[in-house]
Amino acid sequence: xxxxxxxxxxxxxxxxxxxxxxxxxxxxxxxxxxPNVSIPAVFVFGDSIMDTGNNNNMTTPSRCNYPPYGKDxxxxxPTGRFSNGKVPSDIIVEELGIKEYLPAYLDPNLQPSELLTxxxxxxxxxxxxxxxxxxxxxxxxxxxxxxxxxxxxxxxxLVGEDRTNLKDSYKCTYT
Numbered sequence: 001x002x003x004x005x006x007x008x009x010x011x012x013x014x015x016x017x018x019x020x021x022x023x024x025x026x027x028x029x030x031x032x033x034x035p036n037v038s039i040p041a042v043f044v045f046g047d048s049i050m051d052t053g054n055n056n057n058m059t060t061p062s063r064c065n066y067p068p069y070g071k072d073x074x075x076x077x078p079t080g081r082f083s084n085g086k087v088p089s090d091i092i093v094e095e096l097g098i099k100e101y102l103p104a105y106l107d108p109n110l111q112p113s114e115l116l117t118x119x120x121x122x123x124x125x126x127x128x129x130x131x132x133x134x135x136x137x138x139x140x141x142x143x144x145x146x147x148x149x150x151x152x153x154x155x156x157x158l159v160g161e162d163r164t165n166l167k168d169s170y171k172c173t174y175t
Contacts, residue, residue: 039096041118043151044089045144048124052089053080053104055124060137062125080104082124089120105147112158121147 033039044050048062056065063080070078072085081087086094089102098117103110105119121144125136133140139147156164 033096039098041116042089042093042096042098042102043118043148044092044102044120044122045141045148046122047126047138048082048122050087050089050120050122051080051082051104051124052087052102052107052120052122054106054120054122054139056080056104057106057108058137058139060125062123062136062138064124089122093118105151112154115151115155115158119151121145121151 044052048064053065055063064082065078065080067078069084070076070081073079073081073083081090086101090100093099093102099114102118102120103114105121110119121139123133123139123144125138126133126140126144127136127138128141130140130142132138133143152164
């Protein structure tokens with residue numbers, strides 16, 4: 001059996017890397033909504049892929065509010081995102097034109113006005129199976145839904161019952 005030569009492996013890897021760069025640099029996600037349609041808020045549930053810092057004040061191994069996380073984010077400060085920059089939930093709200101970053105619901109610096117345009121309930125280490133969240137000391141999916149119920153109570157206190165009515169919740173984006 002004959003194995004590929006070093007130069008063949010290098011050229012194949014180089015070609016794949018070049019194609020990847022071309023696709024990456026030429027592709028731009030653009031979201032266009034139909035005329036007269038707007039999405040007033042985005043709510044995100046999930047795990048570390050979407051978490052924007054809900055685990056920061058928890059005693060859990062699933063935290064990332066320390067360097068090198070955040071080195072490419074807002075002045076190089078770690079925010080609790082499992083990334084060195086934006087996470088998909090940030091990209092979603094930015095593409096929809098709602099706001100630049102989606103704040104974590106449990107962020108102690110969360111401003112009441114930010115509740116109006118949505119927040120993030122995701123928790124790094126969470127899973128559909130509650131045992132996963134227990135092992136990782138993360139907020140389970142059911143726990144995230146409980147936080148959403150708490151959010152609704154806060155929103156009612158902020159804008160009143162009529163504006164909090166979820167009959168129009170189909171207009172919001174849940175990820």
